[in-house]
Amino acid sequence: MINPMIVDGQVQGGIAQGIGTALYEEIPYDEQGQPLATTFADYMVPCAPEIPSIRIAHLVTPALTTEYGVKGLGEGGAIAPPAAIANAVADAFRDIGATFNETPLTPRRVAEAIERARRAKESQR
Numbered sequence: 001m002i003n004p005m006i007v008d009g010q011v012q013g014g015i016a017q018g019i020g021t022a023l024y025e026e027i028p029y030d031e032q033g034q035p036l037a038t039t040f041a042d043y044m045v046p047c048a049p050e051i052p053s054i055r056i057a058h059l060v061t062p063a064l065t066t067e068y069g070v071k072g073l074g075e076g077g078a079i080a081p082p083a084a085i086a087n088a089v090a091d092a093f094r095d096i097g098a099t100f101n102e103t104p105l106t107p108r109r110v111a112e113a114i115e116r117a118r119r120a121k122e123s124q125r
Contacts, residue, residue, distance in 0.1 A: 001058065001060060002070065004058070007058070007073055008056050010073050010074040010077070011054070011056050011073070011076070011077045012051070012054055012056070012077070013074070013077065014074055014075060014076060014077025014078040014079075015051070015054055015077040015078070015081055016046050016051050017077070017078040018077060018078040018079065018080060018081025018082055019046045019050065019051060019081050019085070020044075020045050020046045020104075021078070021081065021082045021103060021104065022081050022082040022084075022085035022086060022103055022104060022105060023046070023050075023085065023103075023104050023105055023106070024044035024045055024046055024104050024106075025043070025044065025045060025104060026043075026044075026104050026106070027043070082103055085105065086100055086103060086105060089105050089110065093110075093113070093114060093117070096114065096117045096118065096121070097117040097120060097121060098110075098113040098114050098116070098117035099113060099117070100113055
């Protein structure tokens with residue numbers, strides 16, 4: 001690593017981006033195709049209070065085909081959070097049969113999935 005502080009910042013930023021993908025970030029449109037999220041008041045992104053404490057460890061494996069063995073970094077932290085968070089939410093509501101097939105997992109979508117599962121259970125009685 002050339003600059004470990006920059007590497008750590010890239011990892012933390014990627015994780016924050018992944019959390020945003022899983023829970024917040026969405027660009028909805030109305031029936032005429034007009035965007036409904038036109039400002040940061042409408043477009044939610046995670047901020048410092050929503051990001052958990054992150055413990056970072058590095059495994060350095062120099063590239064064999066670049067000068068000095070350097071590689072790019074940054075996107076890795078953004079890939080896992082949406083799947084991990086969606087699976088955790090699905091697991092939390094598995095017993096009632098709620099399913100989640102779309103991100104972001106907004107409070108509205110979670111509540112709707114719970115309500116659908118409850119209605120489905122009641123109709124089976």
